[in-house]
Structure formats: structure tokens, C-alpha cells
Amino acid sequence: TTHHIAAPISAVYHNAKTDQWSYVAYNNKPYPRGVSVNEGDHQLGSMLLMPNQLTVANNLSETHQPDGIIAFSPGDKSSNVPVNTKALYVVFTKRVDISSFSSIKLDNQVLAVTWPAPNTAGILLEKPLTHQKMYTVELPEGVRLEDGQVLSQTKWSFTTQPYPALKLVDSSPKNASERVPLSLDTIELHFNQPVLTDTAGTLELQSKTAIALTVGKNQQANTLQLKLAQGLVSDQTYVLTLPATFASENNQTLGKPLVLRFVTSPPSMPPNVYTESFAGGGFSHDDSITVEMLSTENPSGGKHSIKLTGTQGEGMLYLFAGTSDHGEGRKPIDLSDYDAIAFDLCGSAKEVWIKIGHPVFDKDAFGLHRLDDIGLLYKTYTLKLPSPKDQINTVLAVGVQADTEVFIDNIRFIKSDKTAE
Incomplete structure (x- = not known):
């Protein structure tokens, strides 16, 4: 192509099907730059390159500006301008005689000019712009360029972004x-x-x-x-x-x-699994399953249940009175006044294994139960507590098969008089 961008890091692309030209240039300077786009010796237009940014323009449709000016930033009649814009710029075709140009008006407020480059004037904004407002920037009459050209009064406008949605x-x-x-x-x-x-x-x-x-x-x-x-x-x-x-x-x-x-928060233990979630100090589960402790998909009583899904294989969920099944995290509760643990359970599994206590860490307080009458509707199961009842820390462990779901809810302890706590 004979198209050329006057920037060291640039490229030109032509789409033969749409006959569309695309111009890409990178500005590695800390200030805006205006560069010309030429076809041979003929100038097609200009591009405004923002500091340390890659700019893409198609057919230079937005680069035509008043005589002596390459571009404005923000662009003339642009919209959705960020309110946190830090500076406004105007890039001239030539160096500017600074003595002819000392201020810019922003909505009739006179602001001092800075010169990040010999052909670039800017005004630094000390506070954020106002949302959803149109601003007008006015350059004074009589600005002189180094080639002697004197510019007439020039104005451009832009509109800031609307207020964000309330969130x-x-x-x-x-x-x-x-x-x-x-x-x-x-x-x-x-x-x-x-x-x-x-x-x-x-x-x-x-x-x-x-x-x-x-x-x-x-x-x-x-x-x-x-x-x-x-x-x-x-x-x-x-x-x-x-x-x-x-x-x-x-x-x-x-x-x-x-x-x-x-x-x-739940009441003091027991019970240590309560209507809306687990009230003990901690829980863990095998990596082969996923667990939702506050599932709203299929509660039995309140708003939540505990959902177990066998995603990669069989596995178990362990509910502790303390924060773990052994060591400093083990904090057994005294269930001497209780005979059984009861819970509501349903799911797609053909069978579910239930463990109460831990055979090693809970000092032989351990019970293992197989439930093989699981259905899609909740059933209440009541299982006897193992002894010694004052050493139970792993309150309940629930197993789930691969590719099945199990929901458990309303876990509570049953006293000797058969009333649920």
C-alpha cells in the first residue's frame, strides 16, 4: 500500500471485500500526539494518539478538524466522556507561539494552559467533571503557529457519561x-x-x-x-x-x-445442625463430591438444606462439633441425655452410608449405618447414638454415590423422652 502513517509504530490494513482502510498506531509518549496519514505526497487526514495507547481509526472518518488543528481530546461532539478525565488537549499542525496563547475557556471558566509538547496545549482538571453534562471548550482568537498562520476563534464540545445505575x-x-x-x-x-x-x-x-x-x-x-x-x-x-x-x-x-x-446464629448445641444450615464448628468433604451447605434447591423445613453431589465418584461429608475431626480442632459435645440423632434425607442415590462418631478420634464412639430406601421425597431417619456419648465430635458423616444427589435437612438430637431438640 502507498498509505503511510507518520508514526514509528504503526500499520495500515485494507479489506478488499469492503474496501475499508484501517489505521493502527501506538503512541509511546506521555502526551497526546497528532500524526498525519498520507497517500504518497497527499495527506488523507490525521489521527490523535493518546498517551501510551494503541489507536485504531477506520477510513479517518473522525479526523477532519478546523484549519491548523489536528485533533481535540475529547473529540468534538463526543459523548460518554468519563467524568474522571484528567486533562483536555488540542493538537495543532505546527508548533505554537506560546506568547499568543495563555488560556482556554471551559464553560466560560478561564483555565491556564500547559504544554506537554510544542504543538499540544492542555488544561489539567482539578476535580471530576459532572455526569451527563455537555461542556464547551473555547480557544482564543489569534493563536499563531510557527509558520505564521493565525487561527480564528475555535470551539468544540463534548458530553460526559450518564450517571451509573444505582447499585x-x-x-x-x-x-x-x-x-x-x-x-x-x-x-x-x-x-x-x-x-x-x-x-x-x-x-x-x-x-x-x-x-x-x-x-x-x-x-x-x-x-x-x-x-x-x-x-x-x-x-x-x-x-x-x-x-x-x-x-x-x-x-x-x-x-x-x-x-x-x-x-x-443457631441456639447453643445441641442440636449442632439446625434448620437453616450446619451449626457446628466445621465440616469437610472428599474432593470427589461437591457440597452446598446453604442450598435453596430442595429444603425440607426452612429455606435451606445441605446438598451433596457425587461429581467424580463416591465420597463423604463430615460434620464436626469442633473445627476438625482430631487435634486441637476436636471439641466433643456431651450427648449423654440423648438417645438418637434424627434427620430428613432424600435424593437420587440407591443407598447412603451414615457414620456417627469416629472409630479412632472419638474414643470408640462410632456407628455405621446403611440406608437403602432413599427416595426423591424426604423421609425422616432416626439412628441410635454410639457410646461413649460424651466423646462424639464427628456428629454425622453422609456418603454419596457417583452421579447422584442427596439432600439432608433438619438434623437434631432425640432425647430419652423422644422429643426432638
Whole structure:
């Protein structure tokens, strides 16, 4: 090709099918550069290369500028300009007589000019631009180039990006949290922009018993505070829903309801597996299976169950009273007043192996059971606790076969009087 870009790192491509030219150039300087694109001795147009960036232009459709000017940055009539833009630039075809040019107007505000290059004038922005606003930049009349050319007054404009959609960036407690302390008296929601508290409407924390919420805002305008009218209850799933019409001071709405769920801490053990999840100190499972401790797919009683999937082969899930099955993590609980452990279980497995206790670490407190009547609907199983009952730390181990799913829920201990705890 006879097309040529006046830049050391550049390339020109031609698509024969569409007859489209593409011009690629890299600017390895810390300031914008304007380069010409030529065909032989004829100048086709120009490109503005931003600092330390690769620029691609097609057919030079956006490079035609007033006489004496190669390009503006941001470009004339450009939109979605980032509000965190640090500087505005204008690149001239020649060196500029600096004595003829000392300031630029941005929306009629006079700002001093910097010179990152002899043919490039810029103004540094000390604060972010305003969202969704059109700005006008005005160059003074009488700017002289080194070849004697005197430029007439020149203006260009650009529009900044719209306000971002209203989004939750953090919350306390976080969504899907478990073991949330019962002492919680305030929920905090942190958004990406200042919010209008009166658009929240009347809010409640939904559970078996709804809790009224008082809407407030702390010193940070982006944070919504919700005060609880009464205390939380253990072993409960709570759901907070903000309406889709909840809005920011910038008139941005959520667009769809915002739902925050969390589970409160269980009561003291036993039981140490409770309605909404596992309440013991820890758990582990074989690598051949996957485990969801808070699955919402198929709960038996509350909002969650524990789901086991045999992805690569057979394997087991181990639930501990402590944080592990041995060593410092082993913390057995005294189940002397209990006769059995009960749980609800279902799944696609033909059989499930259940272990209670550990034959080595729980000092011979160990029981092994085979369940072979598993169905897709939940059944309640009650299994006798092994002795010594005061040494049980591995409370329950559940096995799953390859390519099968098992759900377990509502694990509890049964007292001698047959009442569940």
C-alpha cells in the first residue's frame, strides 16, 4: 500500500471485500500526539494518539478538524466522556507561539494552559467533571503557529457519561450470610451514589415473624441505615427487599427489587445442625463430591438444606462439633441425655452410608449405618447414638454415590423422652 502513517509504530490494513482502510498506531509518549496519514505526497487526514495507547481509526472518518488543528481530546461532539478525565488537549499542525496563547475557556471558566509538547496545549482538571453534562471548550482568537498562520476563534464540545445505575456495593450483614449474631440491631446498605431515603417506602424484615424497620441515613450519604424494631430470633432466615423504585439523588433507580438474605446464629448445641444450615464448628468433604451447605434447591423445613453431589465418584461429608475431626480442632459435645440423632434425607442415590462418631478420634464412639430406601421425597431417619456419648465430635458423616444427589435437612438430637431438640 502507498498509505503511510507518520508514526514509528504503526500499520495500515485494507479489506478488499469492503474496501475499508484501517489505521493502527501506538503512541509511546506521555502526551497526546497528532500524526498525519498520507497517500504518497497527499495527506488523507490525521489521527490523535493518546498517551501510551494503541489507536485504531477506520477510513479517518473522525479526523477532519478546523484549519491548523489536528485533533481535540475529547473529540468534538463526543459523548460518554468519563467524568474522571484528567486533562483536555488540542493538537495543532505546527508548533505554537506560546506568547499568543495563555488560556482556554471551559464553560466560560478561564483555565491556564500547559504544554506537554510544542504543538499540544492542555488544561489539567482539578476535580471530576459532572455526569451527563455537555461542556464547551473555547480557544482564543489569534493563536499563531510557527509558520505564521493565525487561527480564528475555535470551539468544540463534548458530553460526559450518564450517571451509573444505582447499585449496592456492600452491606452489613452481607447477602447470604449465616451465623449473624442476634445482637444485630442495624442493617447498613452501601450504594455507589447518594440515595433518597424516602423512596425506600415502608420496609420489613421478613421471617416467621416480620420485624419493622426504621429507615435512616448515616453521615455518609451513600449509606442507608435500617434500624430493627425488635430483636432477631436464632435459627431463622430473614429477607429484606428494597423496591425497584428505590432511587438515588441523581434520579437513578434500582430497576429491580434488591433482595438481601441472611441466617441468624443457631441456639447453643445441641442440636449442632439446625434448620437453616450446619451449626457446628466445621465440616469437610472428599474432593470427589461437591457440597452446598446453604442450598435453596430442595429444603425440607426452612429455606435451606445441605446438598451433596457425587461429581467424580463416591465420597463423604463430615460434620464436626469442633473445627476438625482430631487435634486441637476436636471439641466433643456431651450427648449423654440423648438417645438418637434424627434427620430428613432424600435424593437420587440407591443407598447412603451414615457414620456417627469416629472409630479412632472419638474414643470408640462410632456407628455405621446403611440406608437403602432413599427416595426423591424426604423421609425422616432416626439412628441410635454410639457410646461413649460424651466423646462424639464427628456428629454425622453422609456418603454419596457417583452421579447422584442427596439432600439432608433438619438434623437434631432425640432425647430419652423422644422429643426432638
